[in-house]
Amino acid sequence: TQLLEQSPQFLSIQEGENLTVYCNSSSVFSSLQWYRQEPGEGPVLLVTVVTGGEVKKLKRLTFQFGDARKDSSLHITAAQPGDTGLYLCAGAWAGGGADGLTFGKGTHLIIQP
Amino acid sequence: GAVVSQHPSWVICKSGTSVKIECRSLDFQATTMFWYRQFPKQSLMLMATSNEGSKATYEQGVEKDKFLINHASLTLSTLTVTSAHPEDSSFYICSATTGNRQYFGPGTRLTVT
Numbered sequence: 001t002q003l004l005e006q007s008p009q010f011l012s013i014q015e016g017e018n019l020t021v022y023c024n025s026s027s028v029f030s031s032l033q034w035y036r037q038e039p040g041e042g043p044v045l046l047v048t049v050v051t052g053g054e055v056k057k058l059k060r061l062t063f064q065f066g067d068a069r070k071d072s073s074l075h076i077t078a079a080q081p082g083d084t085g086l087y088l089c090a091g092a093w094a095g096g097g098a099d100g101l102t103f104g105k106g107t108h109l110i111i112q113p
Numbered sequence: 114g115a116v117v118s119q120h121p122s123w124v125i126c127k128s129g130t131s132v133k134i135e136c137r138s139l140d141f142q143a144t145t146m147f148w149y150r151q152f153p154k155q156s157l158m159l160m161a162t163s164n165e166g167s168k169a170t171y172e173q174g175v176e177k178d179k180f181l182i183n184h185a186s187l188t189l190s191t192l193t194v195t196s197a198h199p200e201d202s203s204f205y206i207c208s209a210t211t212g213n214r215q216y217f218g219p220g221t222r223l224t225v226t
Contacts, residue, residue, distance in 0.1 A: 006156075031213075042117075042206050042217035043157065088156060100147045100159040100172075101208075101215060108154070 004091050006104030014112050015081060021074040021107045023089035032072045033101070034063055035088040043088055046074075079111045115141045117209050119218035126197055126225055133193045134221045136207030142187035143209035148180075151204040151220075163190045197225040 005024045013019055023032065031050045035043035047056050049065035049072060056063045060083075062075040076083055086108055090101040116139040126132050136146055144165050149157040161182055162170040169182035179201075181193040190209075194201055202225045208215040 035217075040204075040220065040222065042119075042208075042219045044217075045214075048214070090157075100149075100162055101157075102159065103149075103156045106156040 004089060004102050004104040006089055006107060008107060009105055010108045012110040012112060013079060016078055019076050019079055019109070021087055021089075021109075022071070023073070023091075023104050024071040025091060026070065027091075027093060028069045029091045029093060030069075031092045032065060032069075033090045033092075034072070034074055035090060037086045037088060037106075039086075079109075081111045081113050084109060084111050115139075115209070115211055115214075115216045117207065117216045117218040119205075119207060119221050121221060122219065123222040124224070126223070128198055128225055129196055131193055131195045132197055132223060133191055134205055134207075134223070136190045136192070136209065136218055138188045138209040138211075138216070141209070141211045143211060144187060145210045146184060146190040147208045147210075147215065148182065148190075148192050149206045149208070151206060153204075157206060160192075194223065197223070199225045201225050 007022050033048045034046045037043040047063045052067045052069045054065040060077045064073045086106050088106045089104040118137045120135045146163040148160045150160050151157045159172050160175045163182045163184040165184045165187050171177045179195055184190040204220050204222050206220040208217045
C-alpha cells in the first residue's frame, strides 16, 4: 500500500502569518496534485506538479515538488481568512488519469482575522 | 472546463434499503470514472475504478457486492449502496478522467438512519 503522509493535520494561525503544509511518501510520484475542499463540496484542483524540483506559484500560494519526486510542499504567504479550508495533496504513481488518486489525510486550515 | 455532476446531492434512507448515486460527465466523455468515500473530518479514500463497458475494480476492503458500480455509457457511472447501514453514512464523491486529469463531482451526502 502506497501511503501519503500530510502534515500538519490541523493548523490555526492569525491573518498575515505564513504557513507551510508538507506531503511525503517513500514512493516516487509520476505527478502530485494539491486540492482545496470546502465543506459539502468536491475537491477543487489547485495545481499539478510533475517534474522533480518544480516550483509553481498561484498568487500567494507556492507549490514545490521535491527533486526526487517523493515529497511536496504548499507555502501560503500572508494568509487571509479566505484561505480557510481543507487542503489535500494527492499522488498518482503511474498512468496519470488512468489511476485513482491516493490522498493525504488533509490539512484543516483556519485563518483567524 | 470539464464539469462532473452528481445526483442526488444528499439523500437520507432507512437502514436495509438501497440507494443509487449517479455521476455524469456533462461536456466530455470519460472512459474511466472513480468513486471515493469521505468520512467526516477525514480525507478521500478511493473505493473503486469504474471502466465503461467492463466490471469495476474495487480497492482492498471495499465490498463489491455491497457497492454495485455500473458504467453503462461514457458519460454515466452509478454507485448503488445495497442494504445500507448507518456505518455507510458518508460523503461519496466521483471523478471522471479526460486526458491525464481527474475532474471531481460535487459529492453526495448519504445518511442512513
